Amino acid sequence: MSGFAIKGWCxxxxxxxxxxxxxxxRIKPRLGRLSRDQALALxxxxxxxGNGMIDITRRANLQIRGVxxxxxxxxxxxxxxxxxxxxxxxxxxxRNILIxxxxxxxxxxxRIACDLMARIDRLPPLPxxxxxxxxxxxxxxxxAEPGDFRIERGADxxxxxxxxxxxxxxxxxxxxxxxxxxALAHWFAxxxxxxxxxxxxxxxxxxxxxxxxxxxxxxxxxxxxAFGVPFGQIDASLLARTATSDLRITxxxxxxxxxxxxxxxxxxxxxxxxxxLRVDACPGAPACPQAxxxxxxxxxxxxxxxxxxxxxxxxxxxxxxSGPADITLTGRDGRFDLAANARAGAHDQTELPALTDMDPxxxxxxxxxA
Ligand code: SF4
Numbered sequence: 475m476s477g478f479a480i481k482g483w484c485x486x487x488x489x490x491x492x493x494x495x496x497x498x499x500r501i502k503p504r505l506g507r508l509s510r511d512q513a514l515a516l517x518x519x520x521x522x523x524g525n526g527m528i529d530i531t532r533r534a535n536l537q538i539r540g541v542x543x544x545x546x547x548x549x550x551x552x553x554x555x556x557x558x559x560x561x562x563x564x565x566x567x568x569r570n571i572l573i574x575x576x577x578x579x580x581x582x583x584x585r586i587a588c589d590l591m592a593r594i595d596r597l598p599p600l601p602x603x604x605x606x607x608x609x610x611x612x613x614x615x616x617x618a619e620p621g622d623f624r625i626e627r628g629a630d631x632x633x634x635x636x637x638x639x640x641x642x643x644x645x646x647x648x649x650x651x652x653x654x655x656x657a658l659a660h661w662f663a664x665x666x667x668x669x670x671x672x673x674x675x676x677x678x679x680x681x682x683x684x685x686x687x688x689x690x691x692x693x694x695x696x697x698x699x700a701f702g703v704p705f706g707q708i709d710a711s712l713l714a715r716t717a718t719s720d721l722r723i724t725x726x727x728x729x730x731x732x733x734x735x736x737x738x739x740x741x742x743x744x745x746x747x748x749x750x751l752r753v754d755a756c757p758g759a760p761a762c763p764q765a766x767x768x769x770x771x772x773x774x775x776x777x778x779x780x781x782x783x784x785x786x787x788x789x790x791x792x793x794x795x796s797g798p799a800d801i802t803l804t805g806r807d808g809r810f811d812l813a814a815n816a817r818a819g820a821h822d823q824t825e826l827p828a829l830t831d832m833d834p835x836x837x838x839x840x841x842x843x844a
Contacts, residue, residue: 483602484570485537487553488563490546494763495525497541499549501558502566505587506534506575506723508558513717515556520710523549528713529757530706532620532796533572533605534723539761568597570605574615575694575724582610582633586625589652596656598663604670606655617690619725620796622670623658625651627688634685639671644683654681693726695746699735702743703727704750705770705794707757712741749777754795758788758805765789767805772834779841790819798825803837806830810837 485491490499501516508516516536520528525540541549553559560566571590577583587608607621610633614626621638628634628645635654636643646654658681667673676682696702701716706727708716719733729742738744743751753776756762758769765788773786782800785792789805797817803810804818810832816825832840 486566487550487559488566490541492763493539493757493761494759494765495540495761497543497546498529499524499538499541499546499553500531501536501538501553502569503534503536503558503723504569504591505577505584506573508717508721508723510717510720512556512558513721514714515552516558517710517714517717519549519552523552524710526710528708528710530703530708530723530727530729532706532725533570534575534725536723565594567602568594568600570600571608572605572616572619572621572725573608574611575722575730576611576615583608586610586633586651590655593652593656598660600659600663601668603668604659604662606659610651611691613688613691615691615693616725617687618693618797622662623655625655628685629688630685631688632685634683634687635681636687637670637673637677637681639673640677642684642686644681645685657681694724694728694730695726695751696728696743696748697746699731699733700724701729701731701739702748702751703729704743705753705755705773709741712739715739716742749780750774752780752782753777753784753786754799755786756788756792756794758786762788762793764791765805766808767810768834769805772803772837775838775843776841779843785818787818792818794818809833812837812840 485498485500487499487501490497520526520538523541523545524538527539529537554561571587573587574583604622607616607624609616609626624636625633632645634643635646661678665675694700716739719731722730753773755769755773759765759767767788769786769788780801785795785799785802787804798815802813802816802818811827812829813820813827820827
C-alpha cells in the first residue's frame with residue numbers, strides 16, 4: 475500500500491489546506507443552500523482568488539481551489555461579507571451540519587438545523603471530521619452519508635436521535651432534538667473517541683433507545699431541476715450560468731435549482747441513467763500532492779463499460795469514496811491496483827486487490843476500452 479498523509483483535521487475557510495494546486499478553501503453553506511447572489515459571489519471569488527474550479531463535497535460543502543496565500547486574506551473578508559463564512563473561526567469549524575436537501579421552510583429538518591446552529595457555541599470541541607446529520611423528513615434520505623450524530627424519522631413516525639453505527643435510536647420529544655444532539659456530543663467528547671461509528675462504548679442510558687429508523691428513501695437523482703456535477707467539480711463560470719435561482723447543494727454531487735426546472739445545462743448531468751453518476755474519482759495528479767496517477771480522464775473513459783460503481787482513487791486514502799465500490803482502482807507509485815467490492819487501498823484479507831501494478835493502458839485494455 476502506498477503511503478499517504480492522514481491529516482486528522484478538515485479544512486474550512488479559516489483553515490485552508492495546502493494542495494498541489496494551491497490552497498483549498500472549504501465553504502459550508504448554511505442549510506445546504508446558496509441564494510443566487512451568494513452563488514454568483516462565490517463564483518466571482520473562485521475566479522479572482524482561486525483557479526476558477528469549485529468542488530462539491532460529500533457533506534454538501536463547497537471548495538474553492540487554487541487560492542494563493544496572498545489572495546486568502548481578501549477571500550475570507552469577502553466570504554464573511556456574503557454570509558458564506560462565519561466571522562468566528564471556532565463557530566465555522568463547529569458547524570458541521572448536513573441537512574436533508576429536500577427541507578422546506580418550517581419543517582422538522584429546517585427547524586432542528588436552525589435550533590442547532592443557534593446553539594453552536596454550546597458544542598464541545600470535537601475532532602474535525604465529526605458531524606451532525608439532520609434528516610427529519612418523512613423518511614431518511616441521508617442514511618448512507620457520513621455523520622456521527624443523527625436526527626431522523628423513526629419507524630413509528632416520531633423523530634429519533636441515533637448515534638452513527640447503532641441500528642436503533644432514541645425517541646426525542648418535539649423541540650428537544652438540538653439539545654439531545656448537544657448532550658450526545660458532550661458524552662462523545664468526554665469519552666475521547668474520534669468517530670462515532672468506530673466507538674463501541676455503551677451509550678448513556680438516555681441515548682440507548684430501541685427505535686429503528688423508518689425505511690430509507692432513495693437519494694435525489696438528476697432530472698427536472700436537479701443536475702449532477704461530474705466528479706463533483708464545476709467551473710465557476712458554469713456554476714454562475716446555472717445559478718438562475720437559489721440553489722441547494724446535496725451530498726450526492728447534485729445541485730438543485732429552486733426555480734423553474736431547466737431542461738438541460740451543457741456540462742451538467744440531467745440524465746439519471748448517465749454512467750458518470752456511478753463514478754467516484756478524486757482530483758488525482760497533479761492537483762493532489764498525494765497522488766502519483768491521473769484519475770478523472772481514466773474514470774471518464776471507463777465509466778460506460780464498468781458495471782456498477784467505479785472508484786478511481788489517486789492514492790489509498792480514498793477521499794472520493796469511503797465505502798467499497800464494485801470496481802476500485804487505487805494509484806500506487808504511478809500505477810494502479812484493481813480490486814472488486816473493495817475500498818481504495820484494499821489491503822486486508824477481505825479486500826485484496828485482484829490485479830496490481832497496472833499502467834493506464836493495461837487498465838483500459840482490461841475493460842476492453844480501445
Ligand atoms: S485520495 Fe485522491 S485526493 Fe485524496 S489524498 Fe489521495 S490522491 Fe489526494
